[in-house]
């Protein structure tokens with residue numbers, strides 16, 4: 431059950447897609463004064479050492495964050511994201527990679543709340559330790575939140591999400607990022623979103639998923655688009671065309687329910703650059719689509 435360790439994949443092209451978008455979602459949420467709750471249903475370890483045995487073995491970050499690290503022509507959204515990774519690596523050498531909890535801590539304000547769920551016995555320990563370090567750092571800076579700003583729970587994130595909605599401030603940003611090693615994860619995400627939308631229709635929900643040949647993956651985004659959210663925005667990044675051996679992950683997607691109205695333009699500006707810099711062969715491409723419940727209209731575009 432616990433075979434998945436994100437340390438093997440930290441900083442790969444899929445993390446780049448997920449985390450640069452996460453940064454933009456926080457920046458949008460930060461535009462209003464009212465505090466919000468960030469809920470990370472599958473938080474992972476929080477921070478990853480790129481010189482760990484796992485990261486070195488897979489080397490995935492080399493074709494992800496490392497390709498952006500020394501660029502001086504980054505579009506603004508990627509400059510925000512790489513800038514955030516730089517704050518974790520003040521020496522200038524890329525050694526540590528931030529997971530979604532670290533991204534959230536860096537972007538959310540002192541009054542916002544972070545609720546993090548993780549089940550893996552080793553990763554929950556690492557996460558708790560990384561959160562302790564973050565809290566110590568905030569305390570050193572004299573930044574003291576009222577009440578517990580970050581809560582880490584060893585619990586099933588799908589259940590945890592349900593229990594937290596609606597949030598006290600009526601504002602929430604939710605990241606759902608399971609391993610999808612078991613087919614049931616696809617169903618669990620859909621069911622969790624259906625329930626979440628009933629409890630809190632106004633929430634912003636971001637789902638990452640792997641684009642794979644398996645049927646569950648191919649039908650997944652279409653199923654999520656039919657959920658009763660006012661709007662959705664869907665983006666996929668493929669760093670290579672389909673390979674005959676079917677090995678490796680070359681393509682992933684983010685589907686956001688109730689997205690910021692600014693995000694589509696940001697994606698249009700950013701995705702062609704990502705394809706150019708992260709692309710591994712001529713099959714590299716992106717796709718952006720959006721739809722609304724109100725009109726039922728769907729705009730499809732991409733390259």
Ligand code: SAM
Pocket residue numbers: 434435436448471472473474475476528529530531547548549550553585586587588607608609
């Ligand atoms: N969101 C993290 C990030 O972007 O840095 C990466 C998360 S990783 C893809 C998925 C994590 O979910 C793994 O650490 C795994 O142990 C954990 N996990 C698996 N099933 C879970 C569940 N039902 N509830 C909470 N965590 C779970």
